Amino acid sequence: xxxxxxxGCSLKSSGRAYxxxxxxxxxxxxxxxxxxxxxxxxxxxxxxxxxxxQAFTLAARNLGLAEQSAxxxxxxxxxxxxxxxxxxxxxxxxxxxxxxxxxxQKVRAGLQAVGLTYEGRTRVxxxxxxxxNDIGLDQIKKRVTQKLSGLKVACYYGCQIVRPFATFxxxxxxxxxxxxxxxxxxxxxxxxxxxxxxxxxLIGTIPEAGLRLTRILLKEAARRGADMMVTVCPLCQFNxxxxxxxxxxxxxxxxxxxxxxxxxLLGQAFGLSDTELGLQRLFVPPARVPAAQEGGKAAHx
Amino acid sequence: MPTSAQDHRQVSHKxxxxxxxxxxxxxxxAKMAYGEKLFSCxxxxxxxxxxxxxxxxxxxxxxxxxxxxxxxxxxVLNSLTIWLCASxxxxxxxxxxxxxxxxxxxxxxxxxxxxxxxxKRFPIPVLAQEFFHGVERSGRNSEAPxxxxxxxxxLNPLGMLKNAPMAMRLWFKGxxxxxxxxxxxxxxxxxxxxxxxxxxxxxx
Numbered sequence: 001x002x003x004x005x006x007x008g009c010s011l012k013s014s015g016r017a018y019x020x021x022x023x024x025x026x027x028x029x030x031x032x033x034x035x036x037x038x039x040x041x042x043x044x045x046x047x048x049x050x051x052x053x054q055a056f057t058l059a060a061r062n063l064g065l066a067e068q069s070a071x072x073x074x075x076x077x078x079x080x081x082x083x084x085x086x087x088x089x090x091x092x093x094x095x096x097x098x099x100x101x102x103x104x105q106k107v108r109a110g111l112q113a114v115g116l117t118y119e120g121r122t123r124v125x126x127x128x129x130x131x132x133n134d135i136g137l138d139q140i141k142k143r144v145t146q147k148l149s150g151l152k153v154a155c156y157y158g159c160q161i162v163r164p165f166a167t168f169x170x171x172x173x174x175x176x177x178x179x180x181x182x183x184x185x186x187x188x189x190x191x192x193x194x195x196x197x198x199x200x201x202l203i204g205t206i207p208e209a210g211l212r213l214t215r216i217l218l219k220e221a222a223r224r225g226a227d228m229m230v231t232v233c234p235l236c237q238f239n240x241x242x243x244x245x246x247x248x249x250x251x252x253x254x255x256x257x258x259x260x261x262x263x264x265l266l267g268q269a270f271g272l273s274d275t276e277l278g279l280q281r282l283f284v285p286p287a288r289v290p291a292a293q294e295g296g297k298a299a300h301x
Numbered sequence: 302m303p304t305s306a307q308d309h310r311q312v313s314h315k316x317x318x319x320x321x322x323x324x325x326x327x328x329x330x331a332k333m334a335y336g337e338k339l340f341s342c343x344x345x346x347x348x349x350x351x352x353x354x355x356x357x358x359x360x361x362x363x364x365x366x367x368x369x370x371x372x373x374x375x376x377v378l379n380s381l382t383i384w385l386c387a388s389x390x391x392x393x394x395x396x397x398x399x400x401x402x403x404x405x406x407x408x409x410x411x412x413x414x415x416x417x418x419x420x421k422r423f424p425i426p427v428l429a430q431e432f433f434h435g436v437e438r439s440g441r442n443s444e445a446p447x448x449x450x451x452x453x454x455x456l457n458p459l460g461m462l463k464n465a466p467m468a469m470r471l472w473f474k475g476x477x478x479x480x481x482x483x484x485x486x487x488x489x490x491x492x493x494x495x496x497x498x499x500x501x502x503x504x505x
Binding site for chain 2: 057282
């Protein structure tokens, strides 16, 4: 099966390293990701605030494109959306079109004008879901060449990946990323803020509120002894990493917490190069992964 | 006792009379937000307790639900609360009555923009609308032009200056392309959105 890949706008700009590392990791696992041809904006949180039907229609075009690209015998197409916000908007559109026929009718009228239909034959997937539930931890473990022993990681899921729809993990205490990180040999630190909101765009619009929301996450991860935070959302990554300097200035903190994408961590464990994983694009680069440990000789034994 | 001071005091009623309410407002918002369940709210306050931004709000989410239901239209649409909601869906997941509170907040934002009742330079609706128009034009969002327009529209040149070092750093790291690869079919999104409007996507 080929996954249809919906990058979304962030993965082409501030979140480029997410795209680079995602594609590199899936390539290394031999799982094809095929970029959806001529995709458009998912609809996003901001669009939803202005006009909802138009937001749903934007999302539905992408779902329709994925459905249209199905080959003979391929009943349902999986559309992989790495950005939590895109993931939720696509998922919500699919659900609401199914539950509200009057909404579906309006959206379909929009699609018809551009020669598209959408009958609901797609599944919206997050890469974390695909990695853990389709590829599986056993296959991933086999591919690890550099065990991340001794590395303490705060797994930060963000909000919209498990809320309001908990499709593949718990809304309250998701564990899939923790299990994946443990499979790489690293240690996920227990912490209660896994899905607490980073503030999203509030950091730009109302910094008084947004900076504090982000700071709470960074401080707690540091307090729990994490060497780094790992995330699966481009906006969370941007807020947590790029605003650390501003937080340190405003709150007289001395935070220096690397915040990397899950796919960058996976790529390091697979022995992929720094540039393949976009590590040079980070503002707060993580300390180097311990060198490959041959034949099970643990360095810290 | 001096009476002159009293003469200058403005006397106004501190409660809202029923005649000043909009009795259909609750039904209207419930319909927009797929939420007939709005009327089954038990005012437990779980939404306010779980909300990560409630401490910045003028009315907590619990109060907003009560006010919507009772028709306090002007108070609700002029509140900061609806703009502070960051759509994290915590309240929606925790609500024991399964009220889609995040969708209610979206409906209120749409209604406030539709009626034009928000401070014109207040950053949150300005960002939402600039994002909307950018996508309407080109089908995708471009971060660099969006930020420039945002600071211009909020008349915040200082904000632009303050953010310039970060923008430079992002650009240097290849994370802020000034020209992004657009869509091949330029007109398709405009056609799509026009048809959605005609089908009833835009309010009359």
